[in-house]
Amino acid sequence: MILDDQLKQNLMEYLKLIEGKVMLTLSVGEDDASKEMRELMDELVLLSDDLIVKEAILSRTPSFTLSKPEAEARIAFAGVPLGHEFSSFVLALLQTSGRPPKVDEAIIQRIKAIKEPLVFETYVSLSCHNCPEVVQALNTMSVINPLIKNTMIDGAVFGSEVESKEIMGVPAIYLNGEFFGGGRLTLEEILTKLGQVESAEAFEAKDPFDVLVVGGGAAGASAAIYAARKGIKTGVVSERFGGQVLDTVGIENFIGTLYTEGPKIAADLESHVKHYGIDVMNQQRVKAIKKSAFIEVELENGATLKSKAVVLATGARWRELGVPGEKELRNKGVAYCPHCDGPLFKGKHVAVIGGGNSGIEAAIDLAGIVSHVTVLEYLPELKADAVLQNRLFSLPNVTVIKNVQTKEITGNGKVEGITYIRRDDQMEVHLPLQGVFVQIGLVPNTDFLSDLITRNRIGEIEVDAKGATSMPGVFAAGDCTTAPFKQIIIAMGSGATAALSAFDYLIRN
Numbered sequence: 001m002i003l004d005d006q007l008k009q010n011l012m013e014y015l016k017l018i019e020g021k022v023m024l025t026l027s028v029g030e031d032d033a034s035k036e037m038r039e040l041m042d043e044l045v046l047l048s049d050d051l052i053v054k055e056a057i058l059s060r061t062p063s064f065t066l067s068k069p070e071a072e073a074r075i076a077f078a079g080v081p082l083g084h085e086f087s088s089f090v091l092a093l094l095q096t097s098g099r100p101p102k103v104d105e106a107i108i109q110r111i112k113a114i115k116e117p118l119v120f121e122t123y124v125s126l127s128c129h130n131c132p133e134v135v136q137a138l139n140t141m142s143v144i145n146p147l148i149k150n151t152m153i154d155g156a157v158f159g160s161e162v163e164s165k166e167i168m169g170v171p172a173i174y175l176n177g178e179f180f181g182g183g184r185l186t187l188e189e190i191l192t193k194l195g196q197v198e199s200a201e202a203f204e205a206k207d208p209f210d211v212l213v214v215g216g217g218a219a220g221a222s223a224a225i226y227a228a229r230k231g232i233k234t235g236v237v238s239e240r241f242g243g244q245v246l247d248t249v250g251i252e253n254f255i256g257t258l259y260t261e262g263p264k265i266a267a268d269l270e271s272h273v274k275h276y277g278i279d280v281m282n283q284q285r286v287k288a289i290k291k292s293a294f295i296e297v298e299l300e301n302g303a304t305l306k307s308k309a310v311v312l313a314t315g316a317r318w319r320e321l322g323v324p325g326e327k328e329l330r331n332k333g334v335a336y337c338p339h340c341d342g343p344l345f346k347g348k349h350v351a352v353i354g355g356g357n358s359g360i361e362a363a364i365d366l367a368g369i370v371s372h373v374t375v376l377e378y379l380p381e382l383k384a385d386a387v388l389q390n391r392l393f394s395l396p397n398v399t400v401i402k403n404v405q406t407k408e409i410t411g412n413g414k415v416e417g418i419t420y421i422r423r424d425d426q427m428e429v430h431l432p433l434q435g436v437f438v439q440i441g442l443v444p445n446t447d448f449l450s451d452l453i454t455r456n457r458i459g460e461i462e463v464d465a466k467g468a469t470s471m472p473g474v475f476a477a478g479d480c481t482t483a484p485f486k487q488i489i490i491a492m493g494s495g496a497t498a499a500l501s502a503f504d505y506l507i508r509n
Helices: 004-015 032-045 083-097 105-112 131-144 159-165 185-195 201-202 218-228 243-247 261-274 338-345 357-367 386-393 488-508
Strands: 024-026 051-055 063-067 077-078 118-124 148-154 172-175 179-180 208-212 234-238 279-281 286-291 295-299 302-312 317-320 349-353 373-377 400-401 404-411 415-422 429-434 435-438 442-444 474-476
Touching: 004 083, 024 032, 024 083, 032 051, 032 063, 063 083, 063 218, 077 083, 077 131, 083 131, 083 148, 105 131, 105 185, 118 131, 118 185, 131 148, 131 185, 179 185, 201 302, 208 295, 208 488, 218 234, 218 243, 218 261, 218 302, 218 488, 234 302, 243 261, 261 279, 302 488, 338 357, 349 357, 357 373, 357 386, 373 404, 386 400, 404 429, 415 435, 474 488
Parallel strands: 024 051, 077 148, 118 148, 208 234, 208 302, 234 279, 302 474, 349 373, 349 435, 373 400
Antiparallel strands: 024 063, 063 077, 118 172, 172 179, 286 295, 295 302, 317 442, 404 415, 415 429
16 A cells, blocks of 8 residues: 555545546556556545546656646656655646646746746655755646646656766756756746746836845744734845745754744745735845945846845855865765755765764764765864764764865766865875765855945854844844854744844834
8 A cells, every 4th residue: 555544534635626637647567666656546546536547658667647638748757756746746636637826926927928848857856855846846837838848757766867867966957858957946946047037127116115124034034024013014035935944854943843844834934924915026136235215225137126124134055165076066976965865875975074963964864875974074073962973873884084174076077085184194085985965054145245234254244132233224134144053943033133123223213
């Protein structure tokens, strides 16, 4: 039985929302994945009379397509869509049946504006928490525009394709046979990459805001909600709504919630923000900030937004090593997300750079997948919590090397090794391996700021207890600031503080 009782019960509730017949065209063989796929289809047809299964020979086996009867199929799954991709399959069923996707009308019009055939192939691993968003975005585009097709491909099932394309990071998206992009991409990000962007004129026409929040992560969402609740005109301009939270998997320190996952928190934040009618301008990068009669926020698309007060909540990004080979071999063995890319390194030797909590958690997770993990730490001792270190040292396939500095990542087209220097005697050591996971902390996203706003030596915005910066009317919150601890719940609190301080500033000025 593929579907357990709980999953079957949940699925039955979703299937009640189907609005018409759906044809599932199945291409299977005698391999284990084909047997699982056939079993899944057999169980599905017993749950709903609206599901019809037929067999055919498709371009990949095992695989199946979804379509309305007698219509051309534009969505396919090459592999059994369980794990994180089960939600992608359920949504594809509902949308194929005729249930409208939950997408803003402006986004729908951007999808419909595409006038050329687009054939996407999305390589995933079923344990990847970033992959479903990409698969669901491309499936939604396929439902809305008949010129677009998408196939989800399980890299574990179609290993030969992964090897031939030298894919070492998922999701990996191919468009019309050529590499299109990798990593977590939202629907709006995909449309932007395709050239379907909003014009600067649409932003220029906006009236000045009372509070404009720059950034859509935990701090930014919190600031926007607190500002909007004061009844003032609030906007959010964000490069990627959700921020780092989207890349966080298991969260066990969100007070009042024993366990949750980053994408769920991000979705809840977006829903909460939109509940207050806040003007969310996503997929927009800020170029500069200056002060005149209003605080002016210049966007890279050429538009300028005006506001009486601004909250900067731009967050941070993964810190890079900055050594030769890192950029050249990114997604060719150099990775930053062990949850997403770990399964692609099954049976291989990998290194984790960094001995903090994120690095040791990555090493523990990878040890259950790869043949061996080598942890490289710059300091003489690991910085991770004791409970994590105890778990790490209990594993038989982990080596920890401390007090070393990474010099170079080597390889020809893909990672083949790493060279490090022992800091005590300056001896250089080369370690042959096939993957490097970089986990060395964060860099604040403040490169766009001028000297008008004071930052410390590593680029963090200096703030006081109320979140005020050196520029009157500009406040800051979250991981882009000098706040000493970078945690989701702390970012949310600082976002609330900054918004309340901004409101107080408006009252007094």
